[in-house]
Amino acid sequence: MAPRGRPPLTEEILRERTEAYCKRYDVKEFNDAGLPAYPAGKRESRQHRDWVNLFKAWSRLQRRTRRLDPHIAVALQSQAGRCPICSQELSVDASVLTRAAADGPDLALHERCRDLVRMASELGPSVLDRVREHLWPPPAETAGRTPRARRR
Secondary structure (H helix, E strand, C coil), X not given: CCCCCCCCXXXXXXXXXXXHHHHHHCCCCECCCCCECCCCXXXXXXXXXXXXXXXXXXXXXXXXXXXXXXXXXXXXXXXXCECCCCCCEXXXXXXXXXXXXXXXXXXXXXXXXXXXXXXXXXXXXXXXXHHHHHHCCCHHHHCCCCCCCCCC
């Protein structure tokens, strides 16, 4: 008998599994991704295992839909396969789609780069100046310091 692959996962199947989980464990709180909240304090319990299975199914569906999203492929092609924030290579599987501005084009970014852009847009442009000063202080502030000698 030929081996059978995993049956295709759809949004409807994931919704049904999520509803069954919520009913079984009387869960009413959800995280930003739309999944039931993590069962903190219940590690290695049946509920924890069921939540992990639900999360894995959600992750599989996210990866599959990203690969199928033609907008990501178009954005990546126009970006020459690189993230416009960190300039590192970007694959379809590792990218998320976001819009630069209200009338701007779609951009494919790494998730962490999207989070950085989202935070900067919430906090305003001055946050970028403060981060720059924190990470790379001006030379005048470091003039009196000398590097520590190497220990032998």
